[in-house]
Amino acid sequence: MSSEIDSSTLLSRASQLIDLARKAGADAADAVVVRSRSQSVSVRLGKVEGTESSESDDFSLRVFIGKRVASVSANPGFDLQALAERAVAMAKVSPEDPFACLADEASLSKSYPDLQLLDTTEVSSEMLREASLAAEAAALAVKGVTNSSGAGASAGMGGLVLATSHGFEGSYMASRFGHSVSVIAGEGTGMERDYDFDSRLYYAELDDPSEIGRRAGERVIKRINPRQVPTGKDVTVIFDPRVARGFVGQIAGAINGAAVARKSSFLRDKMGQQVLKSGLSITDDPLIVRGPSSRPFDGEGVSGERLVMIEDGVLKHWFLSTSTARELGLETNGRGVRGGTAVSPSSTNLALEPGDIAPEDLIRSVGDGFYVTELIGHGVNMITGEYSRGATGFWIENGELTFPVSEVTIASNLKEMFMRLTPANDIDRKFGVAAPTFAIEGMTLAGR
Template sequence: MSSEIDSSTLLSRASQLIDLARKAGADAADAVVVRSRSQSVSVRLGKVEGTESSESDDFSLRVFIGKRVASVSANPGFDLQALAERAVAMARVSPEDPFACLADEASLAKSYPNLQLFDATEVSSEMLREAALAAEAAALAVKGVTNSSGAGASAGMGGLVLATSHGFAGSYMGSRFGHSVSVIAGEGTGMERDYDFDSRLYYAELDDPADIGRRAGERVVKRINPRQVPTGKNVTVIFDPRVARGFVGHIAGAINGAAVARKTSFLRDRMGQQVLKSGLSITDDPLIVRGPASRPFDGEGVSGERLAMIEDGVLKHWFLSTSTGRELGLPTNGRGVRGGTAVSPSSTNLALEPGDISPEELIRSVGNGFYVTELIGHGVNMITGEYSRGATGFWIENGELTFPVSEVTIASNLKDMFMRLTPANDVDRKFGVAAPTLAIEGMTLAGQ
């Protein structure tokens, strides 16, 4: 990946595609190219297991005839005119969709900032190999680690080229680099597995591979000889930040406009109401410079802005694309994402804003409870909010982490969990979903 790839040729082809679609009978159209370049190396026990490299430019054309819409996709080298004519022919026989449309012209981005999403650092396969080997070697050097599940390093770039029939034309690219390792401690039926990783837009900001490996080794060794604990109600459960990010993802899913429109969100009737404890806020900001999920415009060409999705505990916004917004009687807020030929709403840089106390103080305040480091299964019902998942972690006794715990289940309802949530101050914003350590009171723990 030596430099940012010029997108002008792709933008020109996208514009030609739209012109041909209009000539073929489309009332409106947009064309998008999703760009992807990646290379990766995986190793295990000091030997390279795989080296992969891929490149793709995936074209999609969406055309509108009245309230009818159709989309087609193609790879580079396709016949522009044939693709445009096929899309229009499909639209003519498609059922009407009263909500499908291009974004309003007034909402399109006229200019946008340089968010510094692209790092042109050239990373060779040899550099990736050395990083993966270093991470694995550091993990295996930790006393108690007995085997490796493998390590990897990757470098890639991706982005969007978008043109519309009502005048938008733009593109952006972002880079991504990563290191990861997974190792095993213990023997036989007493084996435990854990991992660590880092992912950044800029290569120089990546954690040192040896540090990643050491952390993975130390994590897995602490998990050896886990116990079960007695079943109990009204248990305070603390989510490690790694697990807390997934929990905040449940909040994002519940306030996604598409789920609200389908009536598959348990928060669908809660706009303007208290859904988190007072004082807590969840923000979403697509315009953070070097943000992990930043973008100058969304999949429809609309600029987004920082939103307090939940402010002082009160639900203020849904994530909306144009069509989802129309279905709900609301304007888009620039959260449309292209997924193949469809546009659907999604978060960008989402964060549960931190509290005032440190993770250590939060753990001490619990007295006795359960600190979760990993969740198992998918026992979350987004229609009712019912929550039940297998968990592993550490028992908290007298305000300190004591022995490892496994083979337990934690359960509650997300509505109650949201209202019993206390965040620490350790939010890490290097991921697209950022969350601090979280304490949730009043959960049920099923153990022995």
Template sequence: MSETIDSAVLEQRAAELVDQARRAGADAADAVVVRGRSRSVSVRLGKVEATEASESDDFSLRVFVGRRVASVSANPGFDLKVLAERAVAMAKASPEDPYASLADPDRLAKSYPDLELFDSRDVSTEALTETALAAEGAALSVAGVTNSSGAGASAGMGGLVLVTSHGFSGSYMATRFGCSVSAIAGEGTKMERDYDFDSRLYFDELRTAEDIGRVAGERAAARVNPRRVATQKNVTVVFDPRVARGFAGHLAGAINGASVARKTSFLRDMMGKQIMKSGIAVTDDPLIVRGASSRPFDGEGVSGSKLSMVEDGVLRHWFLSTSAARELGLETNGRGVRGGPAVSPASTNLALEPGSISRDDLIRGVGTGFYVTELIGQGVNMVTGEYSRGASGFWIENGEILYPVSEVTIASNLKQMFMALTPADDIDRKFGIAAPTLAVEGMTIAGT
């Protein structure tokens, strides 16, 4: 996005806010500015339906008075002194929190690399419109596609400015571009819908609009005239990478240090134990150049590094911020994320690493099974690991994808699913959570 990025002004204002907090009686404080700019275009059937634009600089101040902590937020133009005094007064009236504090000074980033997160290219509203129209046109040109649910293209910028009372001051900005299209195939009560999308930090690295539209149209057309399948147990379910990323996200939630500390994770007692087959690895790396979720430092100013979260099937790490780490008797690993004034741990560039088998060979090896392309509902219990979700996709027989299937439910337990999964080699690392095609044995399908 074409905009002069001058974070110095925001850093200076954040530093003044921290200074006012100390003057008001805070023992320690940090201030963060979350910057956002976005522009998007939506089209349907060759016409522009909407264009939207937004921008914001949201300030948050967190103060510590002894073991008491409070946070306040404000928009630009606020009175620094008034906001700081209010935050300190709130902290003095708050209950003690034995785990909340700034990160240890020796963990703060002293320097950090250029991760090439910002695309300075000027992508106009007209260019976004052309991209969305081209994607929809490609979808509508696919045989069997009868209508469009619309297409869109977007350009955005986001970033973080962080200043702490113990000497950290830094900022980074990242751009994000996207294109999506939803196509409809079939007629009347037999219509089926599907979609495709792409999202990248650099506009020129997006898949072409024509490719996105074509794939969306082909997916929709392939789903026409779906069948039902009988209820059965011990079925191998194959997750398309599009849904496999969500499956990997369940692992990210289960190894989140805050959930472990609250005892709301079904993996809370599994550190150092086997949770996947030998040979399977899960990594998390905040320092990937042009990575979707890369960052030079976390929401507390801590440097992060690449971690093998699961190594040879064994769980090795939790995602930890300072407070979550202290509650568990550990040290932060630079995974703190700012959600407004609050800090909580989260993954960065998480990858369920690929195996050595191709997608086609993986499917051939299944014999009979269910290839899932879409999941419905939120039937995942992160406390117990129970998993039950509506699904649609394609039936596999004799190692070949034969016909579309809908209106079924797949069920198991995530602990069992993690131990029974086999990854293919087709990973796309351009997403913040990346996973290849996954085959999971031993699931139950509820159908007719």
């Protein structure tokens, strides 16, 4: 395990790559190694269906000659000099990019904290198998569950090694463990499927597999014999935390600097303006100890800080990498992420901060409405904000969840939805995108 965690050899190779690129004619360069180690086991109906194990150290070299840039990738064992010379040759014939550059030296991390992202617990394939079987068995034991779609368990680690030609060297690793199960209730055309899962940085903090299975079983039997409901306008829709997290991810997409630069965000002209209801805030913090998406520095060597992206409903920041920030006439806020050979901005530990009402009280306050547990399709236009998604869930009647509902569509515009959002107080911060249950008033529901 220690040899897998020690990144000193990889840092040395990355630094050699940069030196060779400079000798070959590059004005500046950075080299990154994306590390990955994983193993998983999947089972169905008490039998192992698959086991997987993988590990990789993927190198990327990015070189700059004036305003020209090129990137190349390779697996371990490549010829350092040949890769450096190839990258420089590609850069010489590449079109100019006025915004591509390394992060300014002044913004680079001089030191960074230990965020306790790595759990070195050794998890064997047998432990993964037993966890998968336990989750499935517990789900199948719930009365009304008729079949299994399978269960799985996984363990792994990943991280980043980065060196730049202006002196930055750093590395970190983060672990990840997970359990999941999916089961079926009902027969024939009346079958319904649901699931549950847990994912943590530390193995000991995972929910018990049997508890995950029981929750999955209880969720799916509640979905049996769904009904349709009449089409209506001005319907209050409550989003279960599982779907609420995806919705907050769409907010993140709308305030991503890359989307703003491309003019593909409906919030591109809203900086400094009200975009959420007063009192609501969205935060992003890369430095949470044991945070699910924490990182001591970004993909360019810049340490981010906690930002209130939307404060009291007012938009305060975009997610920015160096090149995106330059395009917008701004400075990076340490949100650059490596994706292959490119760097683009992204969130870290993102959260729609909770309100002060319990979810049960929020449901009671609705009277009649729709509680969404699953969304279907991709009917969101991020340029205009138009929103239309297939949905399943439960009808709310007299402030109580009553019968299951399927085959309906909910629709509105994200601009209006943001201004009508009321969050509950049940946020779970174990996810990289965290959100409580929330209600949105005034939506259109298309049913029968």
